[in-house]
Amino acid sequence: MSAYHMVVAYIGTPMSDFHYPVHVFFALVVLFLASAASSRDKLTGWRRTASTLWDVLMVIISVAATAYLFLDPHYPGNRFTYVQALTPLEIILGTGLIIGLLDAARRTVGWVLVVVLLVFILYAIFGNHLPGALNHNGFSYQRVLEQSYLTQDGIWNQPIAVTANYIFIFVLLGSLLLSSGAGSFFTDLATAMTRKAMGGPAKTAVVASTFMGMLSGSSPANVVTTGSFTIPAMRKAGYRKEFAAGVEATASTGGQLTPPIMGAAAFLMVEFANIPYVEVMRVAIVPAALYFIAIYTMVHLEAHRLGLRPPVDTDGTTAIEILRQRGYLILSIVVMIALLWQGYTPTMAGFWAVISLLGLIVVLDPEVRGRFVHVVIDAMDHAPRIIAPITTACAIGGIIAGIIIMTGLGVRMAEIILSVSGGRVFLALFLTMVVAVIMGMGMPTASAYIVLAVLLAPGLTEMGVSVVAAHLFIIYCAAKSSITPPVAVASYAAAAIAGSNAWTTSLVAFKLGISAFLIPYMFVYGPGLLTYGPPLEVVRTIFTAVIGITALSIAVIGWLRYTLGVITRLVFLASSITLIYATWQTDLVGLALFGACVVAIEMKHRRGALAG
Structure with missing residues (x-):
């Protein structure tokens, strides 16, 4: 699979009716x-036999249903769509492929x-029996199956397209970066x-997860990769285990939002928002930086609140030495960004x-060069394992998006949002955020984004929100479900x-990542x-925005020089909320509130120091 995609990347993408079925195959x-x-060792007796037979059946169905299309890629385009009836074989293969995707x-x-x-x-079949805005004419199962299997408005x-291309x-x-x-x-x-x-x-966890987020858009994968090292180190330094786990989960979740290699939803945004990927990277830089600034600030304040001092023994390899030894690994990312900009x-x-x-x-690393073949094979084996669940989610998302368009649900949902919100942008954004978080709890961010990009x-x-801001807003809200109870996979x-x-950790992660719910409003209004x-x-x-995020971090942790009272924390919170609206008037109010609190805290601290 890896070799096929490398060849395709070099010679050019084949016709879609061939390329997409091959990718799904x-x-x-x-x-x-x-x-x-993976399940072979977990089951015994008849359960193991039944599981094996089902796996074989699923492989046969997947091969047959996709091969039917890529062996004759001109057929879908030459048939009379929605006029020519499906053959019995097409009904069997199409239904089988949908069952395979569901499994x-x-x-x-x-x-x-x-x-x-x-x-x-x-809903597509029986929607004609529903009342009000959900009602539509209704479609037969064969009509839904034809669109899903034999047109570009379903699985394909x-x-x-984004996943395959x-x-x-x-x-x-x-994967190659990680294996090397x-x-x-x-x-x-x-x-x-x-x-x-x-x-x-804890700051190591934030920085390491930031770096790892540039390579992997999967929150759980980031947690497992960096957390196995950072969480025990945080525990040893004196952090509570719930706080240590919450920091790692929150920082790792930011990987989906961090350029240059973001999560799958960012690549989907290229198609749905119709903008180049380099533009997506550019607009995502500042919001991602704000996200990690917020987490870093909270970790810093928590360390001071707990009185955690740096270790006495701070000797070790310096950052300059590490960059000199292995900094070449960054150059490939630089090459990628430079080519995108060109x-x-x-x-x-x-x-x-x-x-x-x-x-x-080959040229710069003798140690890795000695196991070059192993590194390459490991990366080529690992990448398909990562992409397979993403491909499944995107194929199902494509079917759902096609049904939304076919039934006209997307248009009606837009009308419902306009009606319920009464034309108030903030309320529409809040409703969108709630729906995005709920949907993101039960499915990958990419799947949630596909549905919401079409619906909301x-x-x-x-209502006047820019296309880029609207789509990035949805991605942020859907991504935060990774740390939002009750279903928080990263936590x-x-x-x-x-x-x-797990529940306590999710609550801590939610608190540490609360900035992610504020930042989307900031870039919509600013x-x-x-x-x-x-x-x-x-x-x-x-x-x-940096001042606003800092104020929010102080309000959440409740410490700055000393433990803050409820009133002071509320003022900091008010300052952060005021700074959402990017106008001179609201900014002056927010800065004034922030400045007044900081000055008052500093004066109280100095009086306490003098008294001591």
Whole structure:
């Protein structure tokens, strides 16, 4: 699968009716075979036999249903869509492929996405019996199946196109970086940068997760990769296990939002918002920086509140030495960004980034060069395992998006948002945030984004929110479900490493990541955070946003020089909320509240010091 996508990236993408089914064929076969191998040792007797037979059936169905299309890729385009009846074989293969996708989703992301797809299929068939805004003419099962299986408005919709054309090559780059030692490189670099800082291990977690987030858009994967090192270090430094796990979960969740290699939803945004990926990276830089500034500030304040001093022994390899030894690993990312800025497609930029990394390994790293073949094979094996669940989620998301368009539900949802919110943008944003968080709890961020981009983004843009801000707002809100109770997969992964209570860890992570619910409102009301507008306006917006995020961090932790009272914390909170609106008037109010609190705290601290 990796070799196929590398060849395609170099020679150019084949026709979609061939390329997309081949991609799904690879993904499903990899997923079912990997799942069968992992479950083989867990089952015995007839259960093991039944599981094996089902896995074989799923592989056969996946191969047959996709091969029917890619062996004759001109057929879907030549048939009379919605006029020519489906053959019995097409009904069997199409139904089988949907069952295969549902089973793949059940194995990888749980039952929620399965239930959501089944609900939408039932809605398409029986929606003519529903009242009010949900009512539509109703469609037969064969009509739904034809759209899902034999047109570009179902499984082979934009989400699969993005997965096959863009996401895989970036996942392969990230896998190659990790297999060649980038994980330990970034962890060592983060440790060197924060070793002498107050509460260093927690700051190491934030910095390391920031670096890792640039390679992997998966929150649980980031937790497992960096958390196995940072969580025990935080516990040893004196942090509570729930706080240590919460820091790691919150920091790792930011990986989906951090350029240059963001989560799958960011690549989908390229298609849904119709903007280049380099533009997505550019607008995401400042919001991602604000997110990590907020977490870093909270960790810093918590360290001071607990009185955690830097370790006495702070000797070790310096950041400069680490960069000198293994800094070449960053160069491939620089190559990718440079090519994107020069106008190359994401696919070609990712391809040459992979090639440049392979070349740098051969020339500059004798240790990795000695196991070069193993490193390459490991990366080529790991990337398909990562992309398979994403492909499944995107295929199901494509079916749902097609049903939403077919039934006209998207248009009606936009009308409902306009009606319920009464034209008030803030209320519309809040309703969108609630729906996004709820949907993100039960499915991957990419799947939630696909549905919400079709359902809710049009309503926001009709109210005057820019297309880029509306789509990025949805991504932020859906991504935060990773740390939002009751279903918080990143928090659960961190809790397992720390040995802490999963629910308590989720609450701590939610508190530490609360800035993620504020930042989207900031860039909607202040386009300067997305680097849109005159330079002076951009600078002012970024400056006030940093103050606002700092004020929110102080309010959440409740410490600055000393433990703060409820009134002071509320004033800091009011300051942060006031700074959401990017106008001179509200900024002056927010800065005045922040400044007054800081001055009062400093004066009280000095009086206490003098009295002491």
